[in-house]
Amino acid sequence: MKDRYYAGFMTQRPAFFTEFSKGLSRIRRRFLVVLTDLFALMYLWTLASYCVNDFFYHVRNFTSLPWWVMLIVAVEVAAFWEAFGVSIGMRLLGLRLRPIEEHRLGQHVVRYILWHISPLFLFRLLWKSDAVPWHESVSGLKTVRASEIAMTPRPWYTRSWSVAAVLIMLLSLGAAMLITKVDFYALSTGAPKMMPLWRGLVSPNWALLGEGVRLLIVTVFMALMATIFAVIIAVPLSFFAARNLMHGVVGQAVYIIVRTIADIMRSLNVIIWAIVFIVWVRAGAFSGMLALFVQATANLIKLYSERLESIDPGPPEAIRATGGNRLQVVIFGVIPQIVNPYLSFTLYQWDINVRMSTIIGLVGGGGIGQLLFQYMRIWDYRSAGMMLLLITIIVWAIDYMSSRLRARLN
Amino acid sequence: MADQLVVEHLTKIYERGDILALDDISFSVVKGEFLVVIGLSGSGKSTLLRCINRLIEPTQGKVYFDGVDVTAASGGELRRLRRKMGMIYQQFNLVKRSSVLTNVLAGRLGYVNPWMSAVHRFPREDIEMGLKNLERVGISDQAYTRADNLSGGQQQRVGIARALMQEPELLMADEPVSALDPATSHSVMKYLEQMNQEDGVTVITSLHFLSLARRYGTRILALKDGKIVFEGLPSEIDEARFKEIYGEEAEHVEVR
Numbered sequence: 001m002k003d004r005y006y007a008g009f010m011t012q013r014p015a016f017f018t019e020f021s022k023g024l025s026r027i028r029r030r031f032l033v034v035l036t037d038l039f040a041l042m043y044l045w046t047l048a049s050y051c052v053n054d055f056f057y058h059v060r061n062f063t064s065l066p067w068w069v070m071l072i073v074a075v076e077v078a079a080f081w082e083a084f085g086v087s088i089g090m091r092l093l094g095l096r097l098r099p100i101e102e103h104r105l106g107q108h109v110v111r112y113i114l115w116h117i118s119p120l121f122l123f124r125l126l127w128k129s130d131a132v133p134w135h136e137s138v139s140g141l142k143t144v145r146a147s148e149i150a151m152t153p154r155p156w157y158t159r160s161w162s163v164a165a166v167l168i169m170l171l172s173l174g175a176a177m178l179i180t181k182v183d184f185y186a187l188s189t190g191a192p193k194m195m196p197l198w199r200g201l202v203s204p205n206w207a208l209l210g211e212g213v214r215l216l217i218v219t220v221f222m223a224l225m226a227t228i229f230a231v232i233i234a235v236p237l238s239f240f241a242a243r244n245l246m247h248g249v250v251g252q253a254v255y256i257i258v259r260t261i262a263d264i265m266r267s268l269n270v271i272i273w274a275i276v277f278i279v280w281v282r283a284g285a286f287s288g289m290l291a292l293f294v295q296a297t298a299n300l301i302k303l304y305s306e307r308l309e310s311i312d313p314g315p316p317e318a319i320r321a322t323g324g325n326r327l328q329v330v331i332f333g334v335i336p337q338i339v340n341p342y343l344s345f346t347l348y349q350w351d352i353n354v355r356m357s358t359i360i361g362l363v364g365g366g367g368i369g370q371l372l373f374q375y376m377r378i379w380d381y382r383s384a385g386m387m388l389l390l391i392t393i394i395v396w397a398i399d400y401m402s403s404r405l406r407a408r409l410n
Numbered sequence: 411m412a413d414q415l416v417v418e419h420l421t422k423i424y425e426r427g428d429i430l431a432l433d434d435i436s437f438s439v440v441k442g443e444f445l446v447v448i449g450l451s452g453s454g455k456s457t458l459l460r461c462i463n464r465l466i467e468p469t470q471g472k473v474y475f476d477g478v479d480v481t482a483a484s485g486g487e488l489r490r491l492r493r494k495m496g497m498i499y500q501q502f503n504l505v506k507r508s509s510v511l512t513n514v515l516a517g518r519l520g521y522v523n524p525w526m527s528a529v530h531r532f533p534r535e536d537i538e539m540g541l542k543n544l545e546r547v548g549i550s551d552q553a554y555t556r557a558d559n560l561s562g563g564q565q566q567r568v569g570i571a572r573a574l575m576q577e578p579e580l581l582m583a584d585e586p587v588s589a590l591d592p593a594t595s596h597s598v599m600k601y602l603e604q605m606n607q608e609d610g611v612t613v614i615t616s617l618h619f620l621s622l623a624r625r626y627g628t629r630i631l632a633l634k635d636g637k638i639v640f641e642g643l644p645s646e647i648d649e650a651r652f653k654e655i656y657g658e659e660a661e662h663v664e665v666r
Contacts, residue, residue: 331528
C-alpha cells in the first residue's frame with residue numbers, strides 16, 4: 001500500500017467545518033436516495049393522474065389534488081418504501097438495509113417513524129462526522145452498500161423497485177402518447193390528401209430548372225463560405241479549448257471561456273441564428289451564411305478540441321525531451337496527429353452545412369430552400385417538387401463525395 | 411571521477427490522488443555508467459526518469475547535471491540541458507504519420523533555429539547526420555516510410571536514432587524493451603550498450619526483467635513504493651534481495 005497524503009493535510013480549517021463536510025459526504029448518498037424516490041413517486045403520480053384525467057374525464061390536467069397533499073403523501077410513501085423494502089432510489093444508488101443484530105420485532109415500523117426526525121441529525125454532524133443517525137441506531141437497521149450483502153435472486157415482479165421501474169416506463173409511454181396526441185386514425189385516413197404533393201414530386205416543373213440550379217449554386221457556396229470562415233476561426237480556437245494543452249490558472253480560464261462561448265453558440269439552433277442575422281443584415285444569402293458560420297464554428301471547435309484532447313501524449317513529450325520549445329512541440333508533436341482528423345471533420349461540417357442551408361431558406365436565409373418553401377406555401381407542388389429533386393441530388397452527391405474523401409483520409 | 415548526475419532528496423507527490431510516487435530519492439551517476447533501475451510497475455521508475463529532465467516537475471529535491479542545477483533551470487536553459495539528455499520510451503513515442511527521417515530529425519530541435527524548423531527546414535548537415543544515424547541502427551532503407559509502417563523493434567531503433575541526433579551525454583530509457591519480444595529486446599539493448607561503450611554515453615534505463623538488468627547493467631538501483639531498496643552491483647542481488655524488491659510471491663522470469 002502506498003503512502004497517501006490527503007488533500008487537506010496542508011490546510012487548516014475549523015474542526016467543525018471538516019467534521020461537517022466529512023459527515024455530509026457520508027450521508028450524501030442516502031439523501032440522494034430520498035430525492036430519487038420522491039422524484040420517481042411524484043413522476044408516477046402526475047403521469048397516472050394525467051392519463052386518468054385525459055382518458056376518463058377528457059381533461060388535460062396533470063394534477064387532481066393540491067400539490068402539497070401530493071408532496072406529503074409522496075414523502076410518506078418514500079419513507080415507508082425505504083423502511084420496508086428496496087426502493088428505486090436505493091437500487092439506483094446501490095444501498096440496502098441490513099439488521100445490525102438479530103431480527104427484532106417491529107424494527108421497520110420504528111425506523112419508519114423515526115425517519116421523520118432524521119433531518120435534525122444534520123446538527124449532530126457538526127460535532128461528530130461518523131455519528132449514526134437515530135432512526136438507524138434505535139431501530140437497529142443499518143444502511144449499507146449493496147455490494148456488501150449477498151442478495152438472493154428473486155423474480156423481477158416480486159421486487160418493488162423493478163415493479164416501479166416498469167410502471168414508470170409504461171406510464172411514460174402512455175402519457176407521452178396522450179400528450180403528443182398520437183392519432184393513428186388521422187395518419188391513415190389523411191394519406192389521400194397528400195396525393196397532389198406526391199403527384200407534384202413525380203412530375204416536377206422543369207421550367208424552373210434554370211432558376212433552381214442558380215439557387216442551388218447559391219446554397220452550395222453559402223455552405224462553402226460558412227465552412228471556410230468557420231475553419232479559420234475554429235482551428236486556432238480549438239487549441240484554447242483543449243484541456244490537455246491549457247495549463248495553469250490563465251490557461252484554465254481561457255479554456256472555460258472558449259468552451260462556454262462555443263457551447264452557447266451551439267445550443268442555439270441554426271434557424272434561430274438565421275432569424276438573428278436576418279434582423280441584423282437583412283434577409284438573404286448573407287444572413288443565411290452567417291447563421292451557418294456561427295453554427296459551424298461552434299461545432300468545429302468542439303470536434304477539433306475533442307480530437308486534440310485524445311491525441312497520444314507520447315510524441316509531444318518526446319519533443320519536449322529533445323529540448324524543443326512550445327512551438328516545436330505543437331508543430332512536430334501535435335499537428336501531425338491532427339491534420340487528417342481536422343480535414344475529415346471539415347468535410348463533414350461542409351456536408352452538414354449543405355444540408356442545413358436548404359432548411360435556412362425556411363426563415364428567409366436565402367438559397368434554394370427559400371424558393372422551396374415559397375412554392376409549398378402557395379400549394380404549387382410541381383414547382384416545389386423541382387426544388388426538392390435538386391436538393392436531394394446535391395445533398396446525396398455531397399454526402400457521397402465527403403464520405404469517400406473521409407474514407408481516404410482515415 | 412566526478413559525478414555526472416546527482417539526485418538529492420527527490421520527492422514527487424501527484425496532487426491528483428495524493429500519491430507519493432518518489433520518496434526522498436538520492437543517488438549519483440558517474441560518467442560512462444550503465445545504470446539499470448528495476449522495480450515493480452508503479453514503483454516510480456518512469457517518474458524518476460522524467461523528473462531528471464523535468465518532463466515531470468518534482469515536488470521537492472534537486473537534480474544536478476554536470477554540476478548545473480536542473481531543477482532551478484528555466485526556459486532556454488532547461489531546453490539546453492534537455493538536449494544533452496536523450497530519452498527513449500516504452501511506447502517509442504514516434505509521430506506515427508510522419509516519415510522516419512522526420513522523426514529522427516526531431517532529435518535536432520533543441521539545436522536548430524526554431525523558425526526554420528517550424529516550416530520543417532533542417533540544415534543539410536543535420537539531414538546527413540540523420541541518415542548516418544539511421545544507418546547505424548540498421549534501417550537506413552526505411553528513411554522515407556511512415557513510422558507506423560515499421561515493426562516495434564524498428565520503431566524503437568528510430569527512437570534510438572532520434573536520441574543519437576541530440577548527441578547526448580546521458581541517455582535515459584524508460585522500459586525500452588517492454589513492448590518488444592525477447593529477441594528484439596536484445597538487439598535494442600545491444601544498441602544501448604554500444605552507445606555506452608563506444609560513445610561513452612552514460613545510460614540510465616528502467617527494466618522489468620532482472621535477467622536483462624544483470625546482463626547489461628554495471629550498477630542496479632531498485633525502487634519499491636518510491637523508495638530505493640537496493641543499490642549496488644548486479645551480482646549482489648541474491649534470492650533474499652529479489653524477494654525484497656519484487657515481493658514474496660515473485661518468481662524469476664528469464665529473458666534470454
